Amino acid sequence: MQRLHPGVVLAGRYRMVRHVASGGMGQVWEAVDETLERTVALKIMHPHTQDEFALVERFRDEARFAAQLSHPNTVTIHDFGEDDGLVFLVMEYVDGPTLGGVLAAGPLPPADVRRLLGQLASALSVAHDAGIIHRDIKPANILVNGDQAQLMDFGIARSIDAEARTLTGQVLGTAHYLSPEQALGQTVGPATDVYGLGVLAHEMLSASKPFDKGTPIATALAHVREEPPPLPEGTPPDLESIITACLAKEPGDRPTAALIAHLLGDQAGQTALAAAAEPVDQDGTFALDAIPRRALLDD
Secondary structure, three states, X not given: OOOOOOOOEEOOOXXXXXXXXXXXXXXXXXXXXXXXXXXXXXXXXXXXXXXXXXXXXXXXXXXXXXXXXXXXXEOOEEEEEEEOOEEEEEEEOOOOOEHHHHHOOOOOOHHHHHHHHHHHHHHHHHHHHOOEEOOOOOHHHEEEEXXXXXXXXXXXXXXXXXXXXXXXXXXXXXXXXXXXXXXXXXXXXXXXXXXXHHHHHHHHHHOOOOOOOOOXXXXXXXXXXXXXXXXXXXXXXXXXXXXXXXXXXXXXXXXXXXXHHHHOOOHHHHHHHOOOOOOEOOOOOEOHHHOOXXXXXXX
16 A cells, blocks of 8 residues: 555545554554544555455454443444545554564463453453454454553354355355364354453463364364363463363363453453352362352353
8 A cells, every 4th residue: 555654644634654563464553643633553455456345345344343342451443434446444642562462582481371361352242242253363353552451353243133244155264263163164253352362361371272183174173173282381270271161172162251351350250250159168269160050151
């Protein structure tokens, strides 16, 4: 996109400042909203791509889905626009690396994993309550700002009750983070995002992708057929139990995002447990294995 450079103004309002990143669907730029006088991020779709109409509709879907959500651990969508053939999203600007960039330096301590996992589960709980499934939980879609994780890129999200927009022959999602039901082309639900959280948490603790087999097909099959490698020695037992439950092959055997957030100390899970028994160990902590199945099942 040669026409994009610092100083260009889109839609008479958004002045480009600097290029931040590029991806399969487009570029991300830091920009200034000259109307509201604030820094924003612009996600601009590549023009003249194959199946362009379907990609534009997915871009619109991302704006529509993400704009329904309000949560401190979700990147806020401010606007959707077009300018002389360029289609773009206007997002909250987050000054921080992706989780992928953080993990490039090595594994995270269990306390950091616990905090980030709880925040992301809380954000997904709100999305699931709104009827939205993300479907692409991975380090590149998470920004880290200080001690806060923020989930972004609802580009392949879908309504729980609606058909997804897909391109012919395309499996949406990233092989390293596909749930077994995604790999098999089956119906997905909120439990798909929970599985992605489990893979992500495993990677945060080990700094390696647990089902990586070298090729997308072999990796996808590993999600269906194989158990993940053991977590690093010293992983707290309660955190290990939660991650193991997230990685259950059957969607119905996984906890809800709200329950995970609650178990990890976020108050977003309180509502999910209001009508369920709350078994505790003698020391007053939650016993994950003892929680009734009805509290673990997705709505």
